[in-house]
Structures are given as structure tokens and as C-alpha cells.
Amino acid sequence: MRDLRLALRAGGGFGLGLAFFLILAVLVPLGVGPEPEVLARIAPGVLWVGALLACLLSLDRIFALDYEDGSLDLLATAPLPLEAVVAIKALAHWITTGLPLVLVSPVLGLLLFLPGAAYGWLIVALLLGTPALSMIGAFGAALTVGVKRGGLLLSLLVLPMYVPTLVFGAELVSRGAQGLSVGTPLALLAGITAGAAAILPFAAALVLRINLR
Amino acid sequence: MRDLRLALRAGGGFGLGLAFFLILAVLVPLGVGPEPEVLARIAPGVLWVGALLACLLSLDRIFALDYEDGSLDLLATAPLPLEAVVAIKALAHWITTGLPLVLVSPVLGLLLFLPGAAYGWLIVALLLGTPALSMIGAFGAALTVGVKRGGLLLSLLVLPMYVPTLVFGAELVSRGAQGLSVGTPLALLAGITAGAAAILPFAAALVLRINLR
Amino acid sequence: MGLRVCDLAVARGGVPLLEGVNFALAPGQALVLRGPNGCGKTTLLRVVAGLQPALSGTVEGGEAVAYAAHADGIKATLSVAENLSFWGAVYGAGDVKAALERMNLRALSGRAAATLSAGQKRRLGLARLLVTGRPVWVLDEPTVSLDAASVALFADLVRGHLAAGGMALIATHIDLGLPEAQELDLRAHKARLPEPGDAGGFDEAFL
Amino acid sequence: MGLRVCDLAVARGGVPLLEGVNFALAPGQALVLRGPNGCGKTTLLRVVAGLQPALSGTVEGGEAVAYAAHADGIKATLSVAENLSFWGAVYGAGDVKAALERMNLRALSGRAAATLSAGQKRRLGLARLLVTGRPVWVLDEPTVSLDAASVALFADLVRGHLAAGGMALIATHIDLGLPEAQELDLRAHKARLPEPGDAGGFDEAFL
Amino acid sequence: MMPDLGRYALEVSLAYIASLGLIGLLVLWVWLRGRAVRRALDELENDRSDNA
Amino acid sequence: MVSIWQYANPLRFMRTTDWLLPIVAWLAVAVTAVGLIWGFFFTPDDFRQGATVKIIFLHVPSALMAINAWIMMLVASLIWLIRRHHVSALAAKAAAPVGVVMTLIGLITGAVWGQPMWGTWWAGDPRLTSFLILFLFYLGYIALWAAIEDPDTAADLTAVLCLVGSVFALLSRYAAFFWSQGLHQGASLSLAPGTRVDWAYKAPLYISMTGFGLIFVALVLAGTRTEIRARRMKALVARERMA
Ligand code: HEM
Ligand SMILES: Nc1ncnc2c1ncn2[C@@H]1O[C@H](COP(=O)(O)OP(=O)(O)OP(=O)(O)O)[C@@H](O)[C@H]1O
Ligand SMILES: Nc1ncnc2c1ncn2[C@@H]1O[C@H](COP(=O)(O)OP(=O)(O)OP(=O)(O)O)[C@@H](O)[C@H]1O
Ligand SMILES: [Mg+2]
Numbered sequence A, B: 001m002r003d004l005r006l007a008l009r010a011g012g013g014f015g016l017g018l019a020f021f022l023i024l025a026v027l028v029p030l031g032v033g034p035e036p037e038v039l040a041r042i043a044p045g046v047l048w049v050g051a052l053l054a055c056l057l058s059l060d061r062i063f064a065l066d067y068e069d070g071s072l073d074l075l076a077t078a079p080l081p082l083e084a085v086v087a088i089k090a091l092a093h094w095i096t097t098g099l100p101l102v103l104v105s106p107v108l109g110l111l112l113f114l115p116g117a118a119y120g121w122l123i124v125a126l127l128l129g130t131p132a133l134s135m136i137g138a139f140g141a142a143l144t145v146g147v148k149r150g151g152l153l154l155s156l157l158v159l160p161m162y163v164p165t166l167v168f169g170a171e172l173v174s175r176g177a178q179g180l181s182v183g184t185p186l187a188l189l190a191g192i193t194a195g196a197a198a199i200l201p202f203a204a205a206l207v208l209r210i211n212l213r
Numbered sequence C, D: 001m002g003l004r005v006c007d008l009a010v011a012r013g014g015v016p017l018l019e020g021v022n023f024a025l026a027p028g029q030a031l032v033l034r035g036p037n038g039c040g041k042t043t044l045l046r047v048v049a050g051l052q053p054a055l056s057g058t059v060e061g062g063e064a065v066a067y068a069a070h071a072d073g074i075k076a077t078l079s080v081a082e083n084l085s086f087w088g089a090v091y092g093a094g095d096v097k098a099a100l101e102r103m104n105l106r107a108l109s110g111r112a113a114a115t116l117s118a119g120q121k122r123r124l125g126l127a128r129l130l131v132t133g134r135p136v137w138v139l140d141e142p143t144v145s146l147d148a149a150s151v152a153l154f155a156d157l158v159r160g161h162l163a164a165g166g167m168a169l170i171a172t173h174i175d176l177g178l179p180e181a182q183e184l185d186l187r188a189h190k191a192r193l194p195e196p197g198d199a200g201g202f203d204e205a206f207l
Numbered sequence E: 001m002m003p004d005l006g007r008y009a010l011e012v013s014l015a016y017i018a019s020l021g022l023i024g025l026l027v028l029w030v031w032l033r034g035r036a037v038r039r040a041l042d043e044l045e046n047d048r049s050d051n052a
Numbered sequence F: 001m002v003s004i005w006q007y008a009n010p011l012r013f014m015r016t017t018d019w020l021l022p023i024v025a026w027l028a029v030a031v032t033a034v035g036l037i038w039g040f041f042f043t044p045d046d047f048r049q050g051a052t053v054k055i056i057f058l059h060v061p062s063a064l065m066a067i068n069a070w071i072m073m074l075v076a077s078l079i080w081l082i083r084r085h086h087v088s089a090l091a092a093k094a095a096a097p098v099g100v101v102m103t104l105i106g107l108i109t110g111a112v113w114g115q116p117m118w119g120t121w122w123a124g125d126p127r128l129t130s131f132l133i134l135f136l137f138y139l140g141y142i143a144l145w146a147a148i149e150d151p152d153t154a155a156d157l158t159a160v161l162c163l164v165g166s167v168f169a170l171l172s173r174y175a176a177f178f179w180s181q182g183l184h185q186g187a188s189l190s191l192a193p194g195t196r197v198d199w200a201y202k203a204p205l206y207i208s209m210t211g212f213g214l215i216f217v218a219l220v221l222a223g224t225r226t227e228i229r230a231r232r233m234k235a236l237v238a239r240e241r242m243a
């Protein structure tokens, strides 16, 4: 859809989510200390928390800009169903933020001494999990769209909803690193993403309509 | 000054920075796993990174709102020097974000099994370091004030500048925890804060004037 | 076809503003809403556009509406032409080139919308109406910031739209140069305070 | 005392817009700037207010300016009275109560600014001028969204300010009902294109 | 001709290939962008002198 | 005596670089080729590091140039802020991508070298970390240039960022050394404690350092020319609109 192209073009911050992810991977060792064993132990968790935060920081762009300049009012009266608008915007967010994170994560794994066996699972986990992050985030962004600079409120609402994704995602990677079976977290992660993609666009569109009123 | 009171009132997000900090402290054990030894080892670093991110998320409020609604133009033509405006806004940001973090950090230390000896130093370190975070952040916010929803760009610019504060702050806490001497990081942390408070308001005011032009 | 508003009552922030508003627009007709600041013109238009529920009464034909609000819905980072073609794509109709030409924006078409002056932005906002292909235009103070020449251009635009069988509902404070349009003064429809104890005390508790 | 603009040239986004602008305001005088959309009125006012450097020429008396732009600088979360008293505190002058009274805002004084209608917001923006205590008012389309009664109120306000020895520089497209004000048509001051190859190719490279 | 890099053949050649490749990419980018801008400018100047 | 400020005149700069750039470019290619070919083919293996020592001819020059590029940007930014010479601002803009690539080469060659030497791609070493932070500063600088529409505003803002950023980059470097002692070589040309560096290594190293320096100069000149043209184009388009 054109909306996607325009979202990409207007969003601008293609590399920025990446850069943020990178910075986080640099900061954590600086805070925690340089010991490789400790870092390797916490690497999957840190990478997941980093992906989460990188998503989070770009969430407020999803609807707030459109709300402020009045586009959202106009989109709501346009022939496109608002559910489709939400889904497209979440997809655009994932493509600009989630996908680059997935691609660059192995490099950051290096910085955090992630064990070799875990790299494949890291990619799989992020690939499965980040769409859910974008979708949940779009819902949160729809909830807070009327709040000026609601960045912090948004994170407050969204982060708890990210918990299941985070837990299963990090678990998947660390099990993968230790060579344990990964079936359960894999299935759960996929389930969360599928569920989010199926239900949340409707919830988000509903909430948007209420916020516009 | 009245500006401060109004900033507090308008900022709104008094508890939000706190809540974010709290959520992060909860998320990290979820991502990393529940082992107390590992958590205790990384607690100072995680708390510092958390403080940093909580600051970061509320930074874009410092000037962007005023820019968008035209207040910044009006403030620039007001009798108050812009340097004072910047300093007051940074102070207000610290009071709404940094100070609550300092006060609540011992509780979060508990969640992360921070060793007993470190609590005092944690408070001292945050108390000394967070004003620098707010001041550096105000400079970054002034740089990106013309960029719409520049949250990610802002973090890319600001986070690298946070590195010295983070390193000395985390080092101070973990040395304190191990009972080592803390003189050097303490002095350096204080030095960074003092230097930032002395110089950055001028740089930020300069940058704001350029952005308004 | 057409827009029909029957016995409409609207409220904003829980406060009833207007009531008993009745009007109908047939193709080729325009209606200008008048009333002092804060009387509820914007609120009424939002109800007609379907963005807000009515307190009571009905709006027929609200789905054929193209709405232009105080804010223009312009993306500052996109160029003028890109802004328009985005809306053209959303509505799946309309000729962007012709709309640019019509609103005298061709020279500006490559410029980022952020660099437009207040009046130029407004012209872009009005050009959007042309690419919607919708028959009913609902316009909230469309001539704000426009100079005399542009106001005349706008009047022309509306006249052309009416001639093509369109309709227009316009809230404004100034003289638009559209003598053929009907006028509706909203002062006559100011909502009365509900009588104490009117509706059995239940609704009253929340008004 | 007074505002004196000598041979001013202004540019926006690197493009020269106006040149050779000369005027002087003595206490009690008002000047209305006229010109089509995009001719550079806003830019000129920003230069006079000291927000933007001039391309050439001088502005004397720019530090005594109270500027009111297209945007009103209103904090949506603060109440009307709080918004005003903030600016009163910044300028260390002015009587907030009287300003509210004057602009007919007393009934709204406790309302959050976000809930005001377009015209009410604009009235609040104008009330701000009263609490600045500055002698030179620089106003960019001050009557946008105002109804006829409020426009008259505004004209009164300006007249009172002039009578008290103030000055006003106003850009507008409509008739303000201020016959005593001088007018300056900016079309006469449109900047010429620099001749190609003018300054030995140096300045030309960057305009 | 090729020197014997011993055990570290992979590392050393990787370093050389990556570095030279990166410099090559950079040079290419600078060159292409320079060419594109120069052409666009020439076109503009031609238009201008045509009009004058 | 022709002052160097004359080259702040874009026209003069273009005229000079017209003939200067090809010379510098070809010189850069030649010198780098000599240095790297000598280093790769005609140096003996080190008795402890084996063939990996050959990486030094890439690693050290690129690392040095990465730092020098930032210093050059700092100086150019100062000149822009103080004397408002447009060419200077544009040169700073043109230097940033070159600096990033140099930093990236330093990081990659270091990592590739670290694998055999330290048994790890990456280590919590201060020099490595501070280098990575320098990389971040470059990214931020470039992102800020890209984010701002108006060229003069962008030049001003990035110049201030460069000044303030330099202070913090320096502080970060100091902080990184405080944070960990590290594995990396000290700032001398000794490859390992106790071994004197032989001219067999030093000569090609110095030659490649010169070569990398010339590459940097050539690319910055070329980039500055492009930026000047782009700037002029913007001005012309704007002027067209005026008419
Ligand atoms: C990712 C890994 C590495 C990075 C980012 C890195 C970075 C740097 C930097 C920035 C310099 C510039 C000199 C300075 O800062 O004073 C440098 C110099 C140098 N590096 Fe590395 N380095 C890395 C790995 C290595 C390894 C594995 C070795 C060899 C075992 C090595 C050997 C050297 C040598 C010999 C110098 C020259 C020192 C001097 O005399 O100034 N580096 N490196
Ligand atoms: N949340 C709210 N709570 C109470 N009153 C509100 C709220 N929001 C708006 N109002 C009031 O509702 C009234 C109607 O506003 P509306 O924007 O519809 O007016 P309008 O006729 O468009 O005025 P204008 O000509 O100034 O644009 C105004 O008096 C406004 O103050
Ligand atoms: N960054 C820019 N680059 C090029 N031109 C610009 C830029 N910003 C503004 N302009 C142009 O400068 C001109 C002057 O704008 P200005 O806002 O001063 O006009 P104005 O007289 O206030 O118009 P209006 O009556 O519509 O408010 C406009 O034509 C605008 O398109
Ligand atoms: Mg209205």
C-alpha cells in the first residue's frame, strides 16, 4: 500500500532504532562491567530488553503525529477502514524498527559475548516476537494518542503487555544457547504474535475512534 | 521561580519516570533469569542504565511542547535570558524525573538483590549523577527541537554523552558494594555534573536560538 | 443523495451546546453556519462528519462527507504533491495535478510542506478536498489566513463543486462571496439548560 | 522609544523575500502590513521581534517588542488564568485579572485551555499582550478565527494601547476597523532576483 | 607469489578483503553521489542559461 | 602571501581542487598500494603473532585516521562557528562518512585480529569500547545533519554538537580506561612487550599511514566539492521559485 511507503518516508527513523539498539548493547557492559562470563549470562535478556525499548521509543510516532496535524480525523472519515489503517501502521513500524533489529542482532550478540549456539535462536526469537511488539505498541499508541508527549505514559501501559513476549523470547534464546528443547517457548511466542495480529487491530481502531470523539 | 512550578504542573509526568524505572527493574530479572548472584552482580549497572533510560524518555518534553505551541518563540522574546530558561527547565526535569528515581532506587535495589553496603552509595551516586543527565539531556533536546518526534534521534545524540556519567556512577556503586575506595569516581562524577551545569546551559541556549531562527 | 440533519443536539465535554438543528442540503446547495465564537460550530461539523456522536437527532448522508478542520492534516516532511497524492490514494479518486493547478499550488508542488506560509498551507488543505471525490464538503473556517485573492479562489472552487452537483456546509466568520448559499445562524439553536429534575433525575446527575 | 526599521531585507530558508523596507513607529502609532499570502509578512515580523537575523538593514527598538505569532503559545493542560499568570510572571508585569476581564475571558478563566474553541484560544493569546507590559506589539494575523464582536473588541484593545503611548505593528488580510492606522503594502518591497554572476560568483554560490 | 599466511590465512585475508571492500564502497559512494549532483547541477545551469 | 581563508571562497576552492584532487587521489592510491602490498607480501611473520601481524598495516592507519577525522571535523566546525566560512562547514560534513568508514575498518580489523590473538572477537577493553563510542558519535553527527532541512541551521547545530561531543568523547575515553584495564596494545609501536619494532614493519606501516591519510584528504575534497555543488543547486532551485 502507498500508506506504507509514505509511512517509511515520513517516519525517517529507519536507522535510528538500530542505532539505539547498538547504544544499549554498548551501555550495558559499561554499566555492568567487562567480565565476559557475566555478560554472556545476561546477553539474551539484555538483547530482548533492548529490542523492546527500541520499539518503545519509536512507538509514539505511530499515531501521535497524525493526531496532532489533524490527519487522523481525516483518515477516520476516509473510505479506508480504521482497522486497516492501524494494521498498516503497525506493519510499517515493524518494517522500520523490528526488522532491522532482527538483522543486526547477531553483531550485538558479539558485543555481549552471546554463546555461539544461541545466534540462530536469537534471530528466530526476534523474528517471531518483534511483530507482536509492534502490534501491542500500536494498541498502546492508540490509547495514549490524545495525551501530549505521552511517551512515558505509553511505555508504562505497553511494557507490562510486553512481558510475555519478553519472557518467552529470552527463554527461547537462553534454552537454545544451552541446547535444551525450545518447542514450548517457540510455540507460545508464535501464538502471542498471531493472537496480537488477529485481535489488536480491532481493539486499537476502537480506541482510536473513542479518542477522536 | 514560577516557571518551575508551572513546568511541574504542565509536565504532568511526575510519577511516570518512576514507573518506568520500576518496570525496567522488573523486566530485567524476567529477561535475565532469577539467580540472585547474577542479579546482584549486575544490579548497579542495571539501575544506572534504567535511570538513564527513564531520563531519556521524558527528555523530549523539555522543549518540544513549547516549540510546537509557539511558547518558545515567545519565551525567546521575553525578558528572561534563554540560558536561565534552559537551566530552569533542566532543573524542573531533574526534580520531576531524577529526584524521584534517587528516592525510589533503594526499593529497586531490593528487587535486584543489591548488596547491603551499596545502598548508601547508590543514593549518593544517583544524587550526584542525575543532574548531569538532565542537563546533558536538555542540550540534546535543544538540538533536536525542530525535528518532529525526534525521540530516537535525541537518544542517539544523548546516550553516548551519558557514558562517562554511567561509568563513574556504576563504578562508584559497585566499588562501594565491595568496600573499595570510592574517592576517584566520586570526584569525577561531581566534576562532570558541575561542568555540565556550568557550560551546557549556554550551549543549549545557543542551539535553541539557532533552531528558532 | 444529499445531507439531512434532523433535530440534532450536540454536546462538547459533556456540556450541551446546540439543539433542534434542522437542515437539508440537496445537490448543488451550500449552507453557511454562523454564530459567535464558542457557540458550537466546530462541534456540529464534527458530528456531521461522524467523528463524534450526537446527543440526539440524526444525520443522514454523513458517510459521503469530506471534512476539513481547523488543522489541515499536512505532513511537514512530505512535499506538497506527496501530501496530496497520499490523500488521493486513500480516497482512491481525484486528479492530483488538476487539484494543484486549481489551488494555484503548482509552483510550490515540490516544496516540503513545513516551509509553506500560513496561507499556502491552508490552500493545500483546501486542495485536498478536490482529490477526495466526495460530494459533501464540511468545512471549518476554510478561509483563515487566506488573502483576498485566495478567498475569491476558494469561492470559485465551492461554486464549481456545487455546479457539479456537490454540496458544502461551511462554518465561517467572514464574508465568503457566496451569495447563493443559504445561511443558518446557530444563535437561535443554543441549547437550553435542562430544567432541574427534568429527566427523572438520572441523566441530570451526569450533565 | 519607538520602533525604527531602516532599509531592512529579510530572507526565509535562504530565499530573499523583501528588501528596502523602511518605517518608523512613534508612540501612539500603528502600522498595518498588507500583502498576499507568502509575501513575507510573518518573516518580517519575526525579524522585527529579533527571532531571526535580517539579511541587511537595521531594526531599532526591537527589544521592547511583545510578539504574537500564528501559534498562541498556550499550554493545553493549564487553565486560562494559569496560562496568563505564567506570562505575567515571565514579564514581571501586568494585571492578569484585568486582562481576563478585558478580553471577555472571565467566565472561562478556570477552564483548561485545551477545551477552548478556536476563537476563545485566540482571545487568550491576545490577552497575553496585556500582561507583557511591552510598548510595541507585533501581531501576526491577530484576528484569525475571531467573530465580528471579538474583532471589534480587538480593535478597541489596540486603540487603548495606542492611547496609552503604545505602538502596534500588525500583519493581516482583513479589515480591522482601525482607520487611524497607517498601511504598508509589502508588494512594493518584493526582493529582486540577484543578477546572475553578480558578486564574482562567490555569494551566488550560496545565495 | 601469494605469501604463506600459515594458520591465520583466513583472518588476515578477511581483514584485507573487508577493509579494502569498505574503502571501495566508500569511494564508489562518494564518486556516484558526486556524479549525480554534478549532473543535476549542470542541467540546472543549462536551463538557466537557456532562459537568460 | 595568499591567506588560506581565500579557500573559503567556494569558487576558488573549486578551481584549486579541480587540479589538486586528481593529484591527491592518484597519490593516495599509489602510496596506499605500496604500503599495503609491501605489508602484505614482503614482511616476515612475527615469531609470536605469525601472519596476523600483517593486519597492523590496516588496523593502525584506519584507527588513527578515524580519530584524526574527528579532530579535523572539530577544527572545521570551529572555523565555521567563528568565521562562518561555508566551505569549512561543508568539509566537516563531507569528512563524517569517511570517518565512519575508517572507524568501521578499525573495528573490523581489530575484531578479526583479536580472534587469533586474544581468542575472542570482542573484549571489554577500554580502547575498543571508546572506539565504539566514537563510532556512535559519528552516527549521531551524521543523523543530525540528515535530520535538519535548512543547510545553515544544520551546519550550526552539527558544529555545536561536534564541540560538545568532543568533550564527552574525550571524557568517555578516560572513563573507559577507568572502567577496565584491558588487553589492547599501549600507544607505542611496540607489538609485544620486550620486542623492538623492526623497520621491516615500521616502514610499510608509516607508508600505509600516509596512504590512508591521503585517501582521507582525497575523499574529503571530493565530498566537499559535491556538497558545494549540492548547496548551489539548492540555492538555484530556491531562486527559481522566487522568480
Ligand atoms: C575490535 C578490536 C580493536 C579495536 C576497536 C582497536 C582499536 C584501536 C585504536 C582506536 C587504535 C588507535 C591507537 C590509540 O587509540 O591510541 C589502535 C591501535 C593499535 N591496535 Fe588496536 N584495536 C582492536 C584490536 C586490536 C588487536 C586484536 C590488536 C593486536 C593484537 C591491536 C593492535 C593495535 C596496535 C599494535 C595499535 C597501535 C598502537 C599504537 O602504537 O598506537 N588492536 N587500535
Ligand atoms: N471539554 C470541554 N468541556 C467543556 N466545554 C468545552 C469542552 N471542549 C469545548 N468546550 C466548549 O464548547 C464550546 C464549543 O466549541 P466549538 O469549538 O464547537 O466552538 P466554535 O463554534 O467552533 O467556535 P470558534 O468560532 O471559536 O471556532 C466552546 O465554548 C468551548 O469552550
Ligand atoms: N525553508 C524555506 N525555504 C524556502 N522558502 C520558504 C521556506 N520557508 C518559508 N518559505 C517561503 O517564504 C515565504 C514567506 O513566508 P511567510 O510565512 O513570511 O509569508 P506570509 O507573508 O506570512 O504569508 P501568509 O499570509 O500566508 O501567512 C513563503 O512564500 C514561503 O513559502
Ligand atoms: Mg471552531
Ligand SMILES: [Mg+2]
Residues within 6 Å of the ligand: C117, C118, C119, D041, D042, D043, D140
Ligand atoms: Mg504568515
